[in-house]
Amino acid sequence: MAIDELARFSQVFRPGALAVILGSASGIGREAAKRFASLGMKVAMGDNEAAELQASADNIRKLYNCGESVFAQPVDVTSPDSIATFHGSVKKAFGDVPVNVLMCNAGTGVGTGALGERAKWDKTLAVNMWGVINGCQEFVPDMIKSGAPGYVVNTGSKQGITCPPGNLSYNVSKAAVKVFTEGLAHELRTAPTNADGKLTAALLVPGWVNTGISFKTARDLKGAEFDPAKHVHSWEEKPAAGAWMPDKLVDYFLERLKKGDFYIICPDNEVTEETDKKRVMWAAGDVAYNRAPLSRWDARYAESFKEYMAKDGYEQS
Template sequence: MSVPSFAAVAPGKLAVVTGAAGGIGLAAARGFADAGMRVMLVDRPGKALEQAAASMDGTIALSADVADRTAMAALAKEVVDRHGPVSVLMNNAGIGGGGDVFADPAKWDEVLGVNLMGVIHGVQAFVPGMVEGEAPALVINTGSKQGITQPPGNTAYNVSKAGVKALTEGLAHSLRERTGSRVSAHLLVPGFTWTGMTAGRLAEKPPGAWTPEQVVALMMDRVAAGDFYILCPDNETTSEQDAKRIAWAAGDLIENRPALSRWHVDWRDAFAEFMRD
């Protein structure tokens, strides 16, 4: 992977990636390692994490549950005390499932604990030190298109990723107010991507899916360009289609349409016509 070099992503600097044992997190860790960075791979303990760290030079595996605030605070202290200031923080750990609003409350707790609180814990554990430092740094939080367009069927996941979007937007503003452009925040919004989450329900990579490496290549280019929203297409959805779907979702509020009108029986034809125009 060709990795652009810029202030926060440079040889010898330190990156921390959560959810780094597979998927987008592992591809990102490899991208940062390819740029010459020292990389801390954070995930739940297991063979996948150990193998990920062993597969690339300059990386260290660290076990932590991102849903545990105390564990993340201790992890941040250990990383900084032993390895120095963090230049890149990528809060990527995430799980699927959860179901609709009537699903098992324990599943809701699990999904929100990892997908939303895990990002909050990562930000609160690491970012104050990045703000207090003097070097360029950046934060990348992994969101989802489902957190923007809210397709029905998996409300718990949608809520978690909508929260990540709101959190990252607020973080970007706070960092801009406190540090100018020295520390920045970015929201990664993958498209259909072949990861462990999708592999659990599909036997092989579908033609429409991007690889994690494609997502990370786009992420690196967009972060280097200073983009906040990194909205990824895939092999079945173009950037133009994404833009129209997001515009329609916003139109529900502006035009006072029924919630999730894209999937509403009375509005499906209007949505289809909107996408054709």
């Protein structure tokens, strides 16, 4: 018999349970670590930004007086060996405590077009796609073996669903995360070793959030030429009014997880849930109605898309 969703949630998000978060030095990952620690959970934080990771972990320990319950170690999610080393360190830090939550949240905004630089393609896919696959392949087998209730949460993007032009390599990497996580969820619910469905997966799809991803991407791309004062995109220290703060996203994410949702597509202060749904349905319609690919951005369909978004319902042609 499958586990009740509320029962799973209460059994996971409780004092003493263990959450592992890859990509937790800042932004969504850091806020999730903070929230889990506030619940009395043990938290293992990994990120390639070593100094920021340590500062974030120290701050969480101080906020919640949780000392050894928060473990932090630099990790390179593009390297299976680095993740394996991190996994070993988590086991050493927390002993036989099973992992109840795995969040594969590390990401980069480095991107390019179809014929763009191979190095940028390699970087984007290595972090955004392989980082998720590496994290899951390292931790999930032990999560299944433990028999403990839990969640595997992979961070995708709306750009991996509706695929707006402008950053194709990023879209491809996040589309891969969507497909991988869908497949993982299916394999988990049909696995004989997980017959009671205690372990499940979810796809977290943020809206516009004030995080450091664009800031760090610009910094990494421009190097010494990067001027923080001239960086136009938002992050936690320079929030945009239209974007959610990470804590609001974590609130929404946990409420949806409690309901048992797999697709956790988050709105923001500019884009509603209904708008997201209609955009997703229009994108699917490109295939179903044999329109031009990415027709939402094709001038031939501009009026049709405008009319579709203005009316009630999802009927389209």
